[in-house]
Amino acid sequence: MERLSWDQYFMAQSHLLASRSTCTRLIVGATIVRDKRIIAGGYNGSIAGGAHCTDEGCYMIDGHCARTIHAEMNAILQCAKFGERTEGAEIYVTHYPCVQCCKAIIQAGIKSVYFAKDYKNHPYAKELFEAAHVTVKKVPFDNFIELKVAKKEEI
Numbered sequence: 178m179e180r181l182s183w184d185q186y187f188m189a190q191s192h193l194l195a196s197r198s199t200c201t202r203l204i205v206g207a208t209i210v211r212d213k214r215i216i217a218g219g220y221n222g223s224i225a226g227g228a229h230c231t232d233e234g235c236y237m238i239d240g241h242c243a244r245t246i247h248a249e250m251n252a253i254l255q256c257a258k259f260g261e262r263t264e265g266a267e268i269y270v271t272h273y274p275c276v277q278c279c280k281a282i283i284q285a286g287i288k289s290v291y292f293a294k295d296y297k298n299h300p301y302a303k304e305l306f307e308a309a310h311v312t313v314k315k316v317p318f319d320n321f322i323e324l325k326v327a328k329k330e331e332i
């Protein structure tokens with residue numbers, strides 16, 4: 178078996194996390210890494226102990242599911258909860274971050290964003306990342322885990 182690169186390894190972790198998503202609107206995973214060490218992970222889901230979209234349906238407000246905390250936010254908040262420094266860290270996400278997550282990533286001091294799939298790629302998010310000198314790089318991910326997650330997305 179071919180040895181995974183670090184990028185593929187962390188991206189695999191994000192795809193694995195994505196398979197835990199409870200919001201059916203988008204299956205997303207995020208992994209925060211510092212010095213080649215995973216410090217946090219998150220997926221699209223409800224607050225701890227809250228109702229899941231998969232059980233109760235999405236709670237839609239202005240075209241967005243209000244029940245869900247995005248994977249990137251969940252990963253950053255996990256760092257806040259457990260006292261992990263995010264300054265200078267990197268984040269691996271299955272999809273290009275939305276504007277809200279983009280701002281949270283910048284404000285948390287994360288310096289690099291690696292994403293596997295384009296997702297709306299809002300020009301304002303792009304503009305903010307550039308202004309904050311955050312490196313954004315597409316890391317396509319294609320191995321057996323990707324196939325499994327893709328199958329789940331089709332359902």
Ligand SMILES: [Zn+2]
Nearest residue numbers: 200230235242
């Ligand atoms: Zn939802």
Ligand SMILES: [Zn+2]
Nearest residue numbers: 247274275278
């Ligand atoms: Zn987001």
